[in-house]
Amino acid sequence: MTANIQKKVALFATCINDVMFPDTCMATVRLLERLGCRVCFPPQQTCCGQMFTNTGYFNEAIASVRACASAFEPYEYVVGPSGSCVGSLREQHPLLAELSGDTALQQTVKAVVDKTYELTEFLVDVLGIEDVGAYFPHTVVFHQSCHSLRVARLGDRPRRLMEKVRGLTLLPLEADDQCCGFGGTFSVKNPDLSAAMVSEKARCVAKSGAEYLVTVDNACLMNIGGALHRDGIAVRTIHLAEILCSQECERDEPHVCHPQPNRALLTHNKGEKDGRVGGGAP
Amino acid sequence: MTDARRSTQTSVRSPQHSERSGQMRDTHRSASTCDAQHSAQTRGRRTPAPPPDPLLESLPFPLAARQLLQNQQLRANLRHATHTIRSKRKSVVAELPHWEELRSAGAAMKDRALCSLDSYLEQLEANLIQNGAQVHWASDAAEAQRIVTCLIKAHGVDEVVKIKSMVTQEIELNEALEAEGIAAWETDLAELIVQLGHDRPSNILVPAIHRNRDEVREIFLREMKLYGQAAPDDLDNDPEDLAACARNHLREKFLRAKVALSGANFAVADTGTLVIVESEGNGRMCLTLPDVLISITGIEKVIPTVEDLEIVLQLLPRSSTGERMNPYTSMWTGVTPGDGPQEVHVVLVDNGRTRVLADPIGRAALRCIRCAACMHICPVYERVGGHAYGSVYPGPIGSVLTPQLRGLKSVLDKSLPYASSLCGACAEVCPVKIPLPDLLLHLRRRVVDEVKRRHVGLEQTAMRCVGWVMGSGRRFGLVGRLAGWTRIFIRRDFITHLPWLGKRWTARRDMRMPARVSFRRAWRRRARDKK
Numbered sequence: 019m020t021a022n023i024q025k026k027v028a029l030f031a032t033c034i035n036d037v038m039f040p041d042t043c044m045a046t047v048r049l050l051e052r053l054g055c056r057v058c059f060p061p062q063q064t065c066c067g068q069m070f071t072n073t074g075y076f077n078e079a080i081a082s083v084r085a086c087a088s089a090f091e092p093y094e095y096v097v098g099p100s101g102s103c104v105g106s107l108r109e110q111h112p113l114l115a116e117l118s119g120d121t122a123l124q125q126t127v128k129a130v131v132d133k134t135y136e137l138t139e140f141l142v143d144v145l146g147i148e149d150v151g152a153y154f155p156h157t158v159v160f161h162q163s164c165h166s167l168r169v170a171r172l173g174d175r176p177r178r179l180m181e182k183v184r185g186l187t188l189l190p191l192e193a194d195d196q197c198c199g200f201g202g203t204f205s206v207k208n209p210d211l212s213a214a215m216v217s218e219k220a221r222c223v224a225k226s227g228a229e230y231l232v233t234v235d236n237a238c239l240m241n242i243g244g245a246l247h248r249d250g251i252a253v254r255t256i257h258l259a260e261i262l263c264s265q266e267c268e269r270d271e272p273h274v275c276h277p278q279p280n281r282a283l284l285t286h287n288k289g290e291k292d293g294r295v296g297g298g299a300p
Numbered sequence: 301m302t303d304a305r306r307s308t309q310t311s312v313r314s315p316q317h318s319e320r321s322g323q324m325r326d327t328h329r330s331a332s333t334c335d336a337q338h339s340a341q342t343r344g345r346r347t348p349a350p351p352p353d354p355l356l357e358s359l360p361f362p363l364a365a366r367q368l369l370q371n372q373q374l375r376a377n378l379r380h381a382t383h384t385i386r387s388k389r390k391s392v393v394a395e396l397p398h399w400e401e402l403r404s405a406g407a408a409m410k411d412r413a414l415c416s417l418d419s420y421l422e423q424l425e426a427n428l429i430q431n432g433a434q435v436h437w438a439s440d441a442a443e444a445q446r447i448v449t450c451l452i453k454a455h456g457v458d459e460v461v462k463i464k465s466m467v468t469q470e471i472e473l474n475e476a477l478e479a480e481g482i483a484a485w486e487t488d489l490a491e492l493i494v495q496l497g498h499d500r501p502s503n504i505l506v507p508a509i510h511r512n513r514d515e516v517r518e519i520f521l522r523e524m525k526l527y528g529q530a531a532p533d534d535l536d537n538d539p540e541d542l543a544a545c546a547r548n549h550l551r552e553k554f555l556r557a558k559v560a561l562s563g564a565n566f567a568v569a570d571t572g573t574l575v576i577v578e579s580e581g582n583g584r585m586c587l588t589l590p591d592v593l594i595s596i597t598g599i600e601k602v603i604p605t606v607e608d609l610e611i612v613l614q615l616l617p618r619s620s621t622g623e624r625m626n627p628y629t630s631m632w633t634g635v636t637p638g639d640g641p642q643e644v645h646v647v648l649v650d651n652g653r654t655r656v657l658a659d660p661i662g663r664a665a666l667r668c669i670r671c672a673a674c675m676h677i678c679p680v681y682e683r684v685g686g687h688a689y690g691s692v693y694p695g696p697i698g699s700v701l702t703p704q705l706r707g708l709k710s711v712l713d714k715s716l717p718y719a720s721s722l723c724g725a726c727a728e729v730c731p732v733k734i735p736l737p738d739l740l741l742h743l744r745r746r747v748v749d750e751v752k753r754r755h756v757g758l759e760q761t762a763m764r765c766v767g768w769v770m771g772s773g774r775r776f777g778l779v780g781r782l783a784g785w786t787r788i789f790i791r792r793d794f795i796t797h798l799p800w801l802g803k804r805w806t807a808r809r810d811m812r813m814p815a816r817v818s819f820r821r822a823w824r825r826r827a828r829d830k831k
């Protein structure tokens with residue numbers, strides 16, 4: 019692991035993780051540091067711009083492309099804990115840059131695309147590690163988000179990483195390759211369909227009997243988690259980065275063993291106050 | 301022998317007809333199961349009336365979807381059917397180690413055909429004429445309808461048999477013929493179910509995918525007697541029984557028919573050969589029994605050479621019905637003296653295709669070989685079925701093809717490119733590698749640009765504002781900070797009611813609250829603490 023020292027990594031936090039799921043970003047940072055990387059967070063970054071591009075507002079997305087390009091240009095690697103956003107950066111940014119007519123931007127984007135990895139890709143392909151020394155004594159089901167599968171093409175990397183996590187039991191999830199119905203603005207443009215899709219997903223998750231639902235995309239977790247919460251289903255949601263970051267200690271809560279627990283960040287996965295969700299840990 | 305049989309059938313046809321229409325009225329009135337609206341419409345018609353509302357005036361997709369989602373029976377039928385056909389496809393595709401290469405070859409071949417469509421079409425025309433066929437060109441639906449009607453009328457017949465064909469659905473040929481007093485009988489089992497059910501197809505491959513066996517049985521019992529050979533009273537809901545019943549009902553129509561209508565799956569330019577791929581044999585009957593064959597085909601069906609069939613005939617059956625090979629593949633090159641139809645017409649229909657071809661990105665949709673794999677795999681289609689798409693082409697391909705063919709004008713057409721969660725499952729299965737999600741995005745962009753040209757909308761303003769925020773890390777950081785402040789007032793982790801558009805989210809699920817401290821700020825604090 020120490021052989022990877024000095025790999026200089028820029029964290030691509032993504033907008034939704036930055037504002038809604040900071041724990042995921044922090045877990046990514048700690049994990050990468052534990053594996054010997056030097057992690058930076060270039061503050062000019064904003065989002066991948068998918069919300070614009072996927073709604074048809076290509077021109078409006080260009081500002082995000084510029085922000086990403088200028089933020090990530092100086093680094094050796096760019097790593098993001100999101101299949102969807104990394105996929106968008108790699109697949110959509112070159113097109114958008116071309117659309118902008120700015121040749122300098124096109125070149126920068128091309129360079130950034132070539133060094134951008136989703137977290138699991140970076141771990142498996144660049145660092146060559148499948149066993150990250152994680153410990154997570156829980157039963158989980160994995161929702162392979164559509165974009166991580168078909169845009170970022172992560173393949174079985176998340177599963178390979180999960181298989182090496184001590185204590186973790188991966189249970190089968192019915193229709194695991196089916197879309198959860200989030201689809202960005204699809205969820206508000208076609209609310210009834212989106213609701214029908216997420217209901218089915220929540221039903222499958224509930225049926226699995228797992229304690230945790232894992233993905234590599236927090237947007238899907240926000241969607242499925244919201245439905246689980248509404249239905250009072252006691253399955254907790256967690257990003258894979260947080261599982262990979264957690265290590266063995268006296269208690270098996272994922273965040274307690276972080277080297278520098280930051281109380282302010284422990285907002286989400288603590289178990290809910292209203293008692294509807296949570297209590298999954300044995 | 302065939303001729304003799306045909307002529308006897310023809311001679312009894314006229315009296316049978318007048319008798320039948322009288323009988324039709326009476327039975328129709330007494331048929332308690334048939335709803336009044338359709339009975340009224342059917343009176344005086346030759347064929348069962350389709351639903352009254354024209355497709356173009358259908359609701360925008362989200363509203364149509366809302367209605368259809370309520371129909372639990374429909375959802376159960378669709379789910380069962382799509383899942384069955386999906387897994388069949390998956391297993392037969394897995395048998396071919398070179399499947400990906402085949403897909404690439406299919407895409408490349410169709411691209412080649414489309415890039416020089418003009419010269420391939422001329423080559424096709426020349427070869428057809430040389431082989432005794434007559435070629436007609438139709439620039440739009442109305443022209444195609446006119447051509448076909450004139451051809452049928454020229455033979456003095458008022459009845460034709462039809463092979464399932466998407467383009468004839470697209471140009472609404474059956475209704476145009478009905479208006480001219482010509483009855484066009486669908487002979488494909490599923491199309492027959494749709495026609496007799498006063499319904500519309502909901503799938504390009506399995507038009508009655510939204511119906512289950514019991515519904516089919518009921519339709520046969522109720523309707524067949526009004527239009528010919530009645531269904532036996534003891535008809536079972538068993539597929540074999542239902543198929544036998546349909547066969548029986550259709551037999552007299554096949555034997556009577558002087559003119560047949562067909563589409564074409566492929567039109568081979570270098571030989572002038574048309575190809576029909578089917579499963580039931582009804583196509584073979586239509587292509588061989590009648591004296592006159594009129595084939596209506598979209599201009600994008602052209603493939604350059606006969607060798608190219610090698611690719612598509614492997615791709616199509618596996619992708620569509622999940623079969624290694626389809627039961628019937630019929631090919632005909634113009635007229636063969638003394639064998640089969642002695643008068644062959646080919647109507648080449650544009651109807652918006654040239655417009656699609658003019659769009660360098662959108663034109664990939666013309667590669668489509670109508671296998672329906674994209675709709676069977678689509679989680680959206682699976683839940684609402686084909687009728688929500690307001691066009692004969694449903695599912696992902698419908699969402700990209702229909703608005704292009706019709707020109708993105710109506711509210712419905714503008715809503716179609718958004719009828720997808722962009723999960724990408726369709727592109728993964730498409731045998732000719734149409735990048736359906738990319739096309740959806742391209743069309744969304746065209747929709748947005750078109751709206752922008754006319755006025756500054758609310759959505760556009762919102763997107764512009766958010767776009768401005770996302771242009772700088774500092775601005776976005778500030779927004780994150782403001783979002784965190786909401787936690788001072790709302791202490792729960794989830795909220796159950798959002799106002800305005802947010803209602804659409806919280807109607808079904810709770811919304812997670814933003815974090816008290818965004819990652820950006822946490823990172824800054826951490827850096828400070830480290831120092």
Ligand code: SF4
Pocket residue numbers: 619667668669670671672673674675697726729730731732733734
């Ligand atoms: S778009 Fe592709 S998958 Fe869909 S019907 Fe056409 S060929 Fe088949």
